[in-house]
Amino acid sequence: MEEREDLEKDEYLIACLRELVKIPTYVPPGENYGKIVDWLIPVFDDLGFECERIEMPKDVYEARQKSAELSGERVNLLATKDCGAKESVDIYTHLDVVPAGEGWSTPPFDPVIKDGRIYGRGVADSKGSVASLLTALREMKEQDLKSKYNLRVALTTDEELGLYSGLCFFADYGLLKGDYLLCMDGDNEGVCIATNGVMNWEMTVYGKSAHSSIPFSGVNAIEKAMLVISELNGLKRQIESRESKAPCGPIMRELTGQEHIKPVFNVTMISGGIKENVIPPSCTLRGDRRYIPEEKVEEVITELEDAVEKIKATQGIGIELHCKPGFPPMFAEQSGEWTKRVQDAVSDAFGVYKPIIGVQGGLDVAYAVQRTNQPVCAFGVGCFVDCNPHGADENVAISDLENYVRFLVGLLT
């Protein structure tokens, strides 16, 4: 009997996840938020929730998020249920996914099950957690399990894009009101309480165009950019020798020998040149700087500006720098009551002790709690090393999804 119930639960979980993945909410462009929210509303209705379809106002969207590569309305879902409890919890994750990209061996938007794992874009990041939440709420309804918290579910837009996601809008407009915040985005290695902040940067290195047969009459901006990259290596070493107080997870520790999360400085893009026979007049370098919670964004910007000024002065190179700060860092209380409750529920459900960890990536929830000051932790559905989120053949173990359902039921009841 119990086996049969498990099977039905699994069927519902997998069916939900399939439907969610089939609605292609990849961003850019992020065209199908309305569609996925319209699919979710009747499901939450059936579970006794009141649903609000909340579109980011056009003026806010245009001022803070819109770019040429985006289209469609920014529709978010807020589903609330008063369970007559004393405390309330906001449960959050994002509805967008990254584009499929190349190299898939299964159809990215039509999930396939192989060897106990389900494959498709977003199954781990982060639609698996949405399907698990729906399954947990359904189980609570069927078994008449009362929630310890009043529930506020926020499923929002554009996390993968950064800048001003639906959750940032929710935080600024007072829509996050829970006593606690559970972020279902991220990894299941441990209960995450710390993240790095993100700052993208772009620098244009200037030269002077000339006929390539007489290169001495120009200045080759690509060659100058190579010099800039090698000069920036000193800054990279200096930045990456720092560390946060936030512990890193066990897998990260094993892979790198690090005990704590670290800041990062990368050059990740380069473009320049007009034609094979033209000395390039400019070359653009781009990259990101991920800064630990102990660093301030103003200092991060000044540090890079100073390094660039020094290169300009010592090498006589023309450089223009633009810094674009993204989500801030997060460092929640390690021994807080909410963290402890989540850690206990997680460890019970998975049958192994899950540590409190920090990660070197960034999350939009960091922006939200900077506004709301809510106690927060993040715990997602899959292990990032196995799941390949953002890559080809993104997948998640069905057993991890089942454990996630158990975790949510345990935490909420």
Ligand SMILES: [Zn+2]
């Ligand atoms: Zn995510």
